[in-house]
Amino acid sequence: MAFSARVSRDVIAQINVTPLVDVLLVLLIIFMxxxxxxxHKTALDLPQPSSTPLTDPPRPIHLAIHQDGQMYWNDTPINLNQLSVQLSIAAAQARQPALQIDAADGVAYDVVARVLAQAKAQGVSHIDMLGE
Known part of the structure; x- marks a missing residue:
């Protein structure tokens, strides 16, 4: 069986403009x-510059909790009752310092949870958890 293939050696010199028209119509619709x-104009309420100089934020409080449950307030040993007093003093300041809690790897979750609960109860607003 022989098949005949009609092969034309003529070069087609026409460009198919249908895809071009489709793309242009889609772009026209998008722009419309x-x-x-x-x-539309949007009204923005931008803050106005103030003449009062910005002060440095207060130094953060570093609370280290060791693996055995011993706590250190800025490298000074502290117990749970003293922690409550120190947290209330820190929360009463006009510009509260950040409380940075650095718990050791093996510390019990209960100890860290009590510290967080006391900080929240005393009104400390900014608490950071440090870790590696």
């Missing part, structure tokens, strides 16, 4: 939809 959105 987005142009009204761009034309």
């Amino acid at each position: 939809i987005t142009s009204p959105v761009v034309m």
Whole structure:
């Protein structure tokens, strides 16, 4: 069986413009939809510059909790009752310092949970957990 293939050696010199027209129509529709959105003005309430100089934030409090449950407030040993007093003093300041809790790897979760609960109860607003 022989099949005949009609092979034309003529070069087609026409460009298919249908995909080009489709892309242009889609772009036209996109621009028609987005142009009204761009034309709307939005009122912004930007903060005004103040003449008062910015002060440095207070030095953060470093609370280290060792593996055996011993706590250190800025490298000074402290117990749970003293911690409550220190947290209330820190929370009463006009600009509260950040409380940075650095718990050791093997410390019991209960100890850290009690410290967090006391800090929240005393009103400390900024608590950071440090770790490696």
